[in-house]
Amino acid sequence: ELKVEQNPLFLSMQEGKNYTIYCNYSTTSDRLYWYRQDPGKSLESLFVLLSNGAVKQEGRLMASLDTKARLSTLHITAAVHDLSATYFCAARINNAGNMLTFGGGTRLMVKP
Amino acid sequence: NAGVTQTPKFRVLKTGQSMTLLCAQDMNHEYMYWYRQDPGMGLRLIHYSVGEGTTAKGEVPDGYNVSRLKKQNFLLGLESAAPSQTSVYFCASSPGEMSGYTFGSGTRLTVV
Numbered sequence: 001e002l003k004v005e006q007n008p009l010f011l012s013m014q015e016g017k018n019y020t021i022y023c024n025y026s027t028t029s030d031r032l033y034w035y036r037q038d039p040g041k042s043l044e045s046l047f048v049l050l051s052n053g054a055v056k057q058e059g060r061l062m063a064s065l066d067t068k069a070r071l072s073t074l075h076i077t078a079a080v081h082d083l084s085a086t087y088f089c090a091a092r093i094n095n096a097g098n099m100l101t102f103g104g105g106t107r108l109m110v111k112p
Numbered sequence: 113n114a115g116v117t118q119t120p121k122f123r124v125l126k127t128g129q130s131m132t133l134l135c136a137q138d139m140n141h142e143y144m145y146w147y148r149q150d151p152g153m154g155l156r157l158i159h160y161s162v163g164e165g166t167t168a169k170g171e172v173p174d175g176y177n178v179s180r181l182k183k184q185n186f187l188l189g190l191e192s193a194a195p196s197q198t199s200v201y202f203c204a205s206s207p208g209e210m211s212g213y214t215f216g217s218g219t220r221l222t223v224v
Contacts, residue, residue, distance in 0.1 A: 103154050
């Protein structure tokens with residue numbers, strides 16, 4: 001059974017600071033997704049990571065994947081208030097159905 | 113371009129009542145999913161479908177039934193609602209294996 005754990009669950013940070021969200025998964029997975037959710041809204045896809053060593057960047061967010069360690073990270077550089085949201089990672093289960101198992105989410109609050 | 117549409121957006125049920133949540137997608141996607149979201153637990157898969165006329169159980173299927181009579185629609189039924197089913201329900205669709213999800217906007221259900 002694939003389990004996905006994120007930490008921290010809650011992160012309060014000052015604008016301009018850097019921080020990393022960690023996502024561990026328990027068994028082999030062939031792709032890892034990161035999503036953003038604003039309060040009361042749906043999930044917006046940020047990144048999909050397909051292979052060991054994959055790195056993707058969009059603005060102040062950078063995601064990476066280490067398949068050997070079963071670890072993905074989402075790094076926030078020089079945080080701004082607009083990044084305040086809940087971030088989820090999700091790993092694809094390696095069988096038919098294209099099912100995703102989600103982590104518990106990291107609620108990020110960026111204070112001015 | 114509607115994407116994935118969920119109805120209703122909000123609903124309050126009394127314990128023991130039944131209801132059906134509707135998910136409709138206009139992207140001709142083969143795969144469709146129902147997830148529930150609870151605080152600190154991320155999204156958990158209830159049921160999914162890999163094509164018209166097919167359904168399968170996910171991680172937390174008890175108390176729910178689904179049907180996919182038409183490719184574009186995926187219905188989630190609660191036969192006898194319980195307070196433990198108070199949650200936000202998200203529908204998602206995917207073109208097929210190895211493809212990302214498009215999420216609906218969610219249904220907030222409260223069972224009293």
